Amino acid sequence: MAHIIDTLMRSTGAFIVMMFVTRILGKSTISRMTYHDFVATITLGAMTANLSINTSMNVWQVLVAIVTFSGIAYLLMALALKSRAIRKWVSGQPTVIMEDGKILESNMRKLKMTMDTLNQELREKNIFNIEEVQYAVLELNGKITVLRKPEYLPVTRKDMNLQMNKQSFPVELIMDGQIISDTCIKNHISEEWLISQAKSRSLTIGDICYAVKSSNGQLYFDRYDDRIHQPVDKE
Template sequence: MNGLFEVLLRTLAAFILIMIITRMLGKQTIFQMTYHDFVAAITLGAITGNLAFNTKLNHWSIVVSLLLFSGIAYLVTIISLKSRKSRKWLSGKPTVLIENGKILENNLKKQRLTLDTLIQELREKDIFDIQEVEFAVLELNGRVSVLKKPEFRQVLIKDIPKFTGQIQSKTTFPVELIMDGVVVKGNLEQNQISDSWIHNELKKRKLTLSEVCYAVKGTDSKLYFDLYTDKIKNPIDKE
């Protein structure tokens, strides 16, 4: 009976600890299961399981191990937030699977994905004809995001007044220009965009690089800037 009572107490303690640790690590651990999140989730689950029912192991040793590993996972999360280079190594980066309607077989092989898996992902998004797809991207959380070709997209209310029956035929893949206030040099070089051009665009908008959190050249080739200062008086906060 004492053994059963000990398991009960250990299970309760394990539940409380893992709830506190999950809150500490943040919602991204649940929402976006990246490489280090996956490793952290498995390891924390194993340690918590031992704390709950493995009465042969000293409970304090397991608690110390649990707290230590949680601290490491939290530190890795902070490093990922502070450094884009570290984030790419720790979390990986999105992979384009379809570009301009063409399947990139080499990228499928690199990610160990089969055509069957890709087609299944498209079907789950109600795309049964692969010819409808302009771009498909394998995201960090393992999901596939899809941008349809213009002629297969839904018409929005804002498009109705200017709709002429002619569909835009040119779509470009979004180009991230600034991430976390830092110019993404690799993307500029890959898309033949000069460093002076992005600084001129900032100057036109009377912005400095330090003010910009994120900048992207969208599918319609228009620039979008998101600033650190949102100027929202009453932001929605469901916390």
């Protein structure tokens, strides 16, 4: 029983420590996963696992190791922001693998990338014909970004000389049947106005699961009672 309690406490502590470390390192570490981020994530994960289940290791020693490694990772991140040379060494740099519609085989060999991998990445971007590609770049996070040839680019409203309405970022107003007061205040939306809009749709705030003011300024309400008699995947 004592071992179970010890493991429970260690696991809880490990989770709290990693949440704290992740908050310090920031969202970019989660989203980018460059060389530096990959090493930091793997190492911190191993240390946290040891803190959680390896009862033969001293808790404070593991915590010191985690704090030290987190400090190193944070320091490298800070230095990378100030120095392009350090940034290139820590994070690497993008590599062009297609230029002017031509595959750069030498760069692909350096990256140890096969044509199968390249084709798969292109298909994931809805490109099934490689002749559509003008440029392809392997980014720092391991993903490929593609610029299509002009003749394969989608037509935009600007190309058709159509009037474009200004759009704004969607604003969430109600979630789980409760008004998000902070968001309303920041966006100069009164709760009274929101309640009146709900009433005009014969709804109360408690009836609404989710409400958002979309990018085009329209209000969208999703009610708890969807009134769908035969929903898909009911079971």
